[in-house]
Amino acid sequence: MTLTLYFLRQFIPPFILGVFIFLSVFVLDKLFNLIDLFFNKGVPFLVVAQIFALFLPTIFPLIVPMAILLSCFVTFGRISEENELTAVRAGGIPVYKVFWLPLFFTFILSLSLIPFNTDFAPRANQIFRTILQTIVDRDPLIHVEPRKFFSVKNLKIFADSVDSSKKTLRNVFVFQGSEESRPLDRFFAREGIIESDENNFQLTLKQGQVQRYDLKRPWVLIHTTFGIYTIKVPLNIEKDSQSVRFRNISSKELSKKIREFKAQRLPTAPIEAENSLRYAIAFAPFALALVGIPLALSFKKGGKAFGLGVTFLIVLIYYLLLVTGLTLAEKGILPPDPALWIANGVSIAFGIFFTNKVFKK
Numbered sequence: 001m002t003l004t005l006y007f008l009r010q011f012i013p014p015f016i017l018g019v020f021i022f023l024s025v026f027v028l029d030k031l032f033n034l035i036d037l038f039f040n041k042g043v044p045f046l047v048v049a050q051i052f053a054l055f056l057p058t059i060f061p062l063i064v065p066m067a068i069l070l071s072c073f074v075t076f077g078r079i080s081e082e083n084e085l086t087a088v089r090a091g092g093i094p095v096y097k098v099f100w101l102p103l104f105f106t107f108i109l110s111l112s113l114i115p116f117n118t119d120f121a122p123r124a125n126q127i128f129r130t131i132l133q134t135i136v137d138r139d140p141l142i143h144v145e146p147r148k149f150f151s152v153k154n155l156k157i158f159a160d161s162v163d164s165s166k167k168t169l170r171n172v173f174v175f176q177g178s179e180e181s182r183p184l185d186r187f188f189a190r191e192g193i194i195e196s197d198e199n200n201f202q203l204t205l206k207q208g209q210v211q212r213y214d215l216k217r218p219w220v221l222i223h224t225t226f227g228i229y230t231i232k233v234p235l236n237i238e239k240d241s242q243s244v245r246f247r248n249i250s251s252k253e254l255s256k257k258i259r260e261f262k263a264q265r266l267p268t269a270p271i272e273a274e275n276s277l278r279y280a281i282a283f284a285p286f287a288l289a290l291v292g293i294p295l296a297l298s299f300k301k302g303g304k305a306f307g308l309g310v311t312f313l314i315v316l317i318y319y320l321l322l323v324t325g326l327t328l329a330e331k332g333i334l335p336p337d338p339a340l341w342i343a344n345g346v347s348i349a350f351g352i353f354f355t356n357k358v359f360k361k
Contacts (some may be wrong), residue, residue, distance in 0.1 A: 018067030072292030292353030
C-alpha cells in the first residue's frame, strides 16, 4: 500500500500544475477584458471579481481532463524513463499496483464532476450571463471600441470615435442584413446614439445616407439622405428557442424540458445532446487517464515538455471526436448517449489495448 500511495503522491502535483497551466491559457484573453472593464469602463472591482469567479466553472470541466492527461505523462513517463517500473517488476510486485490508485482517483474525480456539470456550472453560467447583460443594459457601449467593428444581431457597426458618457458614436458605418437574399443595406451618419435594454437595441443615426438595392429591380441601387433614421433590433425574440439557453439550466430542468417538448411533438435532439454532453465530459478524466497511464509507461522518454506536447495531441483528437458526436446527436443522426460517448469509448478501448501491452512486458 505504501508503494501505491507513493505513485499517487507523484501523480497529484503534476495534476495541480496542469490545472494552473491550462487555467492560465483559458483565462488569459478573458483576464485582459476584465482588466479593461475595471480600469477603462468603470465597472466596480467586486463585480469584475464576481464575473471572473463565475467564468471559472464554465471552463473547469475542460481543464480537468487536460490536467489529468498531463499528469499521466509527466508522472508515469518519468517512472518509465527512470526504470522504476522495471524495479517494481524485479521486486515481484504486480504492475497494476503502480497505477490503480491514481486511476481510482480520476474515477472519483469524474463522479464528482457529474453534479458539477449538471447543476453547479449551468447555474454559474446563468448568473454570469445575467451580470454581463446588466452591465451592457446600463452602458450599451461597454464593449464598443473606436475603429473596430462590433455586431448586434443582423447589424455590423463601425465608428471613428466613441463617447461612452454620452452613448454616442461619430462617423458611423452600419451594414444591416435582412431575411431576404439581397445585399446588405449600407448606412453612413455623422452621429449615432445607442439605447438598449434587455429586449431591444436601438441606434438613432443623424445626418446621414443609406444605400439599398431595389427589391423589384435588384440591379438598381437606391441612395437616400436623411436627417434622423432609427434602427431598432429586438434582442430576445428567439430567447425561448435558442439552444445556447439550455446550457444555462440544470440537467433536472433539461429533463423536464425534454418531456414537455416530446409531449408537444417538438424536436428534442439538441436538448438531449446537451444533457448527454455533461455526463460524457464528466467521465473524460477517467477515460483519458485510462489511455494516458499505460501509454506513458510505454514511452522511454518523459518530462514536462514531452508530456505537454503529447497531451495537446491526444486532447485535440479527443475533442474532435466529442464535437463529431455532438454534431451527430444534435442533428438526430445518432442517439445522444452513444454519440456523445464516442470519444470516451475510443479512449477506453485504446486504454485497454495499451494496458494489455504493459502487463505482457
